[in-house]
Amino acid sequence: MEVHKAVILLCLFLFTGFLRCHSQSTDVLEAYIKTDGAWIVKLPKSQYTVKTVEDCAVKCNKETSFTCRSFLYIEKDQDCVTLPANSKTDQILRRISAALYEKKEYLLECVNGIGTDYRGTKSKTKLGKTCQRWEGTFPHVTNITPKTHPKADLESNFCRNPDGDKGGPWCYTTDPEKRWEHCDIQDCTEECMQCSGENYRGKISTTASGFTCQRWDSQKPHNHGYIPSALPDKYLEENHCRNPDGEPKPWCFTTSPSKRWESCSIPRCTTEPPTIVPELTCASGEGSSYRGTIAVTVSGKTCQEWSSQSPHKHSRTPENYPCKGLDENYCRNPDNERSPWCYTTDPETHWEYCSVPSCGDQLRPEEPVIPEGEECYEGDGSSYHGAMSETVSGKKCQFWTSMEPHRHSKTPQNFPAADLRRNLCRNPDGDRAPWCYTTDPTVRWEYCNIERCDSKPNCKVGNGETYRGPTSTTIVGVTCQAWSSMTPHQHASFTPETHPDKGLESNQCRNPDNDVNGPWCYTTDRNKKWDYCQIPDCDGLKCGQPAVKPKRCFGRIVGGCISKAHSWPWQISLRTRQKINRIYQPLFSSPSAYKILLGIHTERATESSKQERDVSKIIKGPAGTDIALLKLDRPALINDKVLPACLPEKDYIVPSNTECYVTGWGETEETGGEGFLKETGFPVIENKVCNSPAYLNGLVKEHEMCAGNIGGGTDSCQGDSGGPLICYSQNTFVLQGVTSWGLGCAKAMKPGVYTRVSKFINWIERSMKEN
Known part of the structure; x- marks a missing residue:
């Protein structure tokens, strides 16, 4: 390894915060x-x-x-x-x-002091009068113009303070009877919130009862799934109060071990809230702008009025959500659900989604998409119709019908033939590969994590010195710098001229210096000179990287989709010797009562790839937990049909809304596919939400986690107990949960509960050493 690479690593280890090596x-x-x-x-x-x-x-x-x-x-x-x-x-x-x-x-829409430096786009006065253009002469001939005040930025008809008026920004009006008037613009130092504080970016960091807020990037004293790096669109900065999950107002976790979280006291702003363009006949994206009059749920139930507390008590009231159009009993989406919904007038059904037509979308966001044979794309990917919704750097894709966080013109209406469903990767404009807008406000778009069908074998032998594959992004998704280029990083040791036999013709990952850790490249990130690339081994299988790529269908096990054979190679079938069937009960019997089948896809287990093992020991988890380890009587043979998932980092908390997957042969309530391994994908639900009274009411413990669709229809079920909850990260599937319990199967407001594996890493490692 040459010296300058080691120097960069030293900088990364020694410097933190905002201190940089450049x-x-x-x-x-x-x-x-x-x-x-x-x-x-x-x-x-x-x-x-x-x-x-x-x-x-x-x-x-x-x-x-x-x-x-x-x-x-x-x-x-x-x-x-x-x-x-x-x-x-x-x-x-x-x-x-x-x-x-x-x-x-x-970009600021607030004023500092008297606002002489205000450069926002407000163009109405305090009394609602529209401003006259500064260069205009009607209805008022003016003496302050762009020519007389060239440094005052008198553009268009935006409010400005070119003459240092102590009352703040103002404008000439389009009312012939009123020559000029001040504008009502919020003070930048004023700590207030619009609507329910979803866009609050202030610095209040104390709760209503006086508790100091816990930093969002800390897991002490409270573990949580609101990870700033995973939720960049929520602006979870330092320990400031925020509203990332549709509460009535901003809140935070507290630094008190006895108080997990609490709302913050932030007054409402006196200025007008942002205006929306109401959608009266259909809903775009998640339907937050829908203002139509549909008042019936998908099952035909009449909606309860938002201002009523009967038959269902709730906090989604017009007072708590003043900007969400909660009129009468019309379907709305005040709290970032998947689509418009309402409380119902049926005492037995708390709430349901509504059948609001989608503006140009071919499927509602909650409908499963189960394409077949779409692991790769042909040509430029214009014909790709797969289910990938993740970019090369692991970012989640923005819905094509949504304008948040990025406004754009690539909508289903403008590109009706491009199959712009949900937030699935597509290529509507003839780019070189499928792509999407991202949910990260700082990254407008990226190519998706999909390979070309005709790409070269993308794996390495040994340390990858002979690797000549197409990968040209680092392990974190940064594009590689061309080996012949000297920008942004100067280098002289590894170029096509100095190493003509090392494949340095373009910007693909290579290993010209025989690095023991594998292929690498110089990066296009000027703050990081080089980094390793994620290249799988050709001659060996790694945990969490199946040879057959899963469908990753966003459907359901109850009423779900049949998995591709051997695409979840860590799935086992635990059976009793007396009767070969699925296990529904905890492991109370002796080890000799059980057997394990690996490498199978069907319950009949007739595959030639089947491996059968006895259980020699059962190691139960700590008291009060629902986890156990099974020791096999002899090792399993690891191959392309039998492969373990990876374990998570110790105490890692899966970020809220992360899409994870469960698999099993469990009950499907006669929805088809019985006897075959089934799969589904659904989001992780933060324990704060899952423990609220409307959901599981405090029953979920810290060593457990929730996942599922709040509206129901997607869940693990009987017979899936002990099965894996797998989450995808950096081209690897990680075992984050073990199916534990739930209140019914796929019931609304009752998501599944899983043992959080990251809380048991020490126990797992210790148990394996001792047994």
Whole structure:
């Protein structure tokens, strides 16, 4: 390994927080917000060749041709484009090599002091009058214009304070009887919330009872699944109060061991909340903008009025959710559910989803999509119709019908032939591969984690010195820098000229220095010079990486889809000797009463790949837990049909809404597929939500976790007990839960409960050593 690679690693280990190994000139970027994969086409513009992104920021700050509100930086070409536009004024387009940097001051919709530096887009006065354009002469001839005040940014008809008025920003009005008027714009220092505080970004970090908030990136004193890195669109910063899950107001976990979480006291803002474009006949995305008059659920039940507490008591009231259109008993989505819903007038049915037509979507978001044979794409992927909804770096895809967090024009209405269902990876515009917009506000779009059907074998022998496969992204999904390029990273030791026989012709991952850890590459991230790549072994199988890729269908076990044979090779069948059937009860008998079948797909177990083992010992988990280890009488033969899933990191908490999968031969309530291994995918539900009175009312313990669809219809069931809850991460399936218990099968408001495996890692390792 050459010296400069080791130096970079040293920097990573020694420095934390905001301290970086590169120049401290990055301070100039603190005034900007970055979005990867974003591009603005706007005239006028200025174009420069610069050495660094910081140099480009300086060009924007010193721009004299126009007011520079943002700039584009193309790192590969060291190209800098300064612009008078930003995401609030112009359409954002896709471009993989570009990053958009927007000045924060032009994105703020609040004022500092008297607001002479206000550069927002409010264009109405306190009394609701529309502002006149600053360069206009009707209905008022004005003496303050863009020419008389060139530095005041008197653009369009936006509220401004060009003359230092102590009352704050103002404008000339379009009312002939009222020459000018002040605008009602929130003070940046005012701590208040709009609506239910979903977009609250303030710094209050104390609860209503005075508890100090726990940091979101901490798991002490309370474990939780609201992980900032996994939920970037929720802005879970430091220990500030936030509302990531549809509560009536912002909240936080507390630093008191005796109080898990509590709401925060944040007053409502006096300014008008953001306006929405109401959808009256259909619902886009999750239906938060639906304002139609449908008031009947999918099963035909009449909806209960939102202002009523009979027959069902609830907190989704017009007072708690003032911006959600909770009028009468119409179907709505006030709390980020999958689609519009309502409480019902049936005392036996708390709530249900409604049959609201989708605006151009071919399927409602909750409907299962079970495509066959779609593990790869042909050509440019325009014909790909698979179920992948994850990008190369592991980011979740945004719904095509949604405009949050990224506004775009790639909708089902505009591209009716592109099969833009749900948030599934597609290629509507003839790009080189399937892609999607991401749910990360800082990354507009990425290509999806799908291989071409005709790609070269993407595996390595040994340490991968001879690897010549197509992978060109690092283990965390960053694109590799071309070996012949010297930007963003200068290097001289590994180029096509110095190593002509090492396959360094493009930017694919290679191992020119015989690194024992495998192929690597220089990265296009200027903050990280190089990194390893995720290349599977050709001559050996790894945990959690099945040879047959699963469907990963988002359906249900109860009424679900049949798995592809041997796509979940860690699934075993535990049976009793007296009667060969599924086990429904805890392990009370002696080890000799059981046998284990591996490598099977059907309950009949007639496959030639079947391996049968006896149980020599049962090691039960700690008191009060529902987990056990079974020791086999002899080792299982690991092959492409028998392979373990990976274990999670100790105490790891799966982030809220992570899509995980369960498999089993359990009860399907006569929905078909009996006798074959079935699978389903559904989201993890944070224990805070799962333990609320409407759901499992405090029954879920810290060493347990919930998963399922709140509306029901998807669950593990009898006979699936002890089966795996598998979550996908970085091309690997990890055993995060063990099917434990539930109140019925696939019932609304009653998600399944699973033993949280990460809480038992020490016990598992100790038990294996001692036995």
